[in-house]
Amino acid sequence: MRTLRAEQLSVRSPIAAFLVLFLALAGAFPLFAQEAAVDPDEIAARFSLPRVTSAEEFAKVARTLHPETPYSLPHAMFFIDRKEGNRIYYADSNRYRFHKDFLLATYLVPRGADVFGPIYIDEDRRFIVGTVAFQRTVDKYTWEIWEGDMATAEHLKTAHEVINRTFFTEVA
Structure with missing residues (x-):
């Protein structure tokens, strides 16, 4: 050598x-x-809205499946943070495809943590997640959760109240 x-x-x-x-x-x-100090609220604020005040604002955070067809469905993901007094985030759904993507990207959940159980299964969950959609055929906004979500009646009641308090029109 x-x-x-x-x-x-x-x-x-x-x-x-x-x-x-x-x-x-x-x-x-x-x-x-060491990991740099990250403020999840600051990051989330850049890629979500705390309330939707108009149809135009909804359009900014919504993505549309099957545009230009009778089946088009503009929809935006929402996240209700029960740990933070039911703070809601209407996420930029063009930027994030799945709920877990937003939660991880904004550091609202720790990297490497199980995301599925704590947002869809656990009764004592931190987040209630779902989507708000504009149903063109009936000219109404509706909200929904994933059919496999184990949300309780209390989760559903909380979601309905928070969404309707932070959205510009009634959401069924």
Whole structure:
């Protein structure tokens, strides 16, 4: 094995350049860095609304399945945070495909945590999640949860009250 002497490691040496670059990057990205302080509320506020005050605002956070067809369904995901006094988030549903994506991206749940049980199964859950949709055929907004959600009657009552308190028109 060849040993390099100090005089061989000049700035012009590719090995020296690599080592300098490696050490600079290692200093910029420590291997055991602590997680930066993240404010979930600040992140969530950028990609959700705390209330929907108009049809135009709903359109900004809604995605539409089957647009330009009789079956088009504009809908937006909602999240009610029971831990934070039933704070609601109407998420940008074009940015996040699933409820878990929003919760993880905004740090409302810890990375690596089980998301399924705590939002769909557990009775003592932190979040109530679902969607608000505009039903074009009847010209009404409705809300729903996933059919496999084990939400209790109390969860449903809370969701109905919070949604109707924070939406510009009645939501059935």
